[in-house]
Amino acid sequence: MGEIERPDADPRQLRVSDAERHEVAELLRTAAGDGRIDLQELDERLEATYAAKTYADLLPITSDLPAHRDAARPPAPRPAPASSQITPGGPREQRHLAIMSGLDRSGVWTVPERLTITCFMGGANLDLRQATYAAQEVVITVNAFMGGASIVVGPHTHVVIEGVGIMGGYSGPSGLVDPELDDSSPTVRVRGIAIWGGVSVERKPRPDPRPTRHHRLH
Incomplete structure (x- = not known):
C-alpha cells in the first residue's frame, strides 16, 4: 500500500x-x-x-x-501549490452502478473527492487526462465482480493503488509516457476489491486540445 x-x-x-x-x-x-x-x-x-x-x-x-x-516550534504546514487541475467546490461524492452495462467518462469533467463505482458483469472507462479534481487528493473506489475498469491519467497525476484482488487484481500505473510529478500534482487513490475482475491504471499523454480540421479536396 x-x-x-x-x-x-x-x-x-x-x-x-x-x-x-x-x-x-x-x-x-x-x-x-x-x-x-x-x-x-x-x-x-x-x-x-x-x-x-x-x-x-x-x-x-x-x-x-x-x-x-x-524552541519547540513545529515547522509551518506546507500548503499544496495551486494547480490548474483543482476545482475547489466540486462534487464531494458520487456513486455509480454498472450491471451488465458500462460507465464512460472522458473529456472535460470534474472528478469528485469520493467516486465509488460497482461493476457487476459490466465495466467502467474513466479518462482523467482532461478532467479537473474536486480536491488535491481524490479517492476512486472500484468494486468489480466479474467485471472491470480502465482508468487513464495524464503525466502530471500521482497514482496510489490500494485495491485487493481475489482471482482478479489491480494493476498500474503503466503507460506510454513517463510521469511528470511535482508538488502541485493531484493524487488519485484507487481502492476497492476485484473478484474475477480487474482494474487497470494507464498513463498516457494528454490529448491535443486543438480541434481537428477537415479539409475538403476539390
Whole structure:
C-alpha cells in the first residue's frame, strides 16, 4: 500500500529530533538560572522534555517562558501549490452502478473527492487526462465482480493503488509516457476489491486540445 506525504497534516503531530529536545533542555536550564523556574520544576520539565515524541509534547513545557517562541516550534504546514487541475467546490461524492452495462467518462469533467463505482458483469472507462479534481487528493473506489475498469491519467497525476484482488487484481500505473510529478500534482487513490475482475491504471499523454480540421479536396 503506497503512502504519500500530506502537506496539510497537523505539524504538531510530527516527531521531534534529539537536537530539538536538547534545545528545549538548554532553554529550561537558562530559565532556572534566571530564577524563572525552581530546581524541582527543572527536573520535572527535563524529564518531560526527554520523553517527548512530538512537537505537541514539547510545546506545553516551554509555553510559559519568554523564549519559548524560539524552541519547540513545529515547522509551518506546507500548503499544496495551486494547480490548474483543482476545482475547489466540486462534487464531494458520487456513486455509480454498472450491471451488465458500462460507465464512460472522458473529456472535460470534474472528478469528485469520493467516486465509488460497482461493476457487476459490466465495466467502467474513466479518462482523467482532461478532467479537473474536486480536491488535491481524490479517492476512486472500484468494486468489480466479474467485471472491470480502465482508468487513464495524464503525466502530471500521482497514482496510489490500494485495491485487493481475489482471482482478479489491480494493476498500474503503466503507460506510454513517463510521469511528470511535482508538488502541485493531484493524487488519485484507487481502492476497492476485484473478484474475477480487474482494474487497470494507464498513463498516457494528454490529448491535443486543438480541434481537428477537415479539409475538403476539390
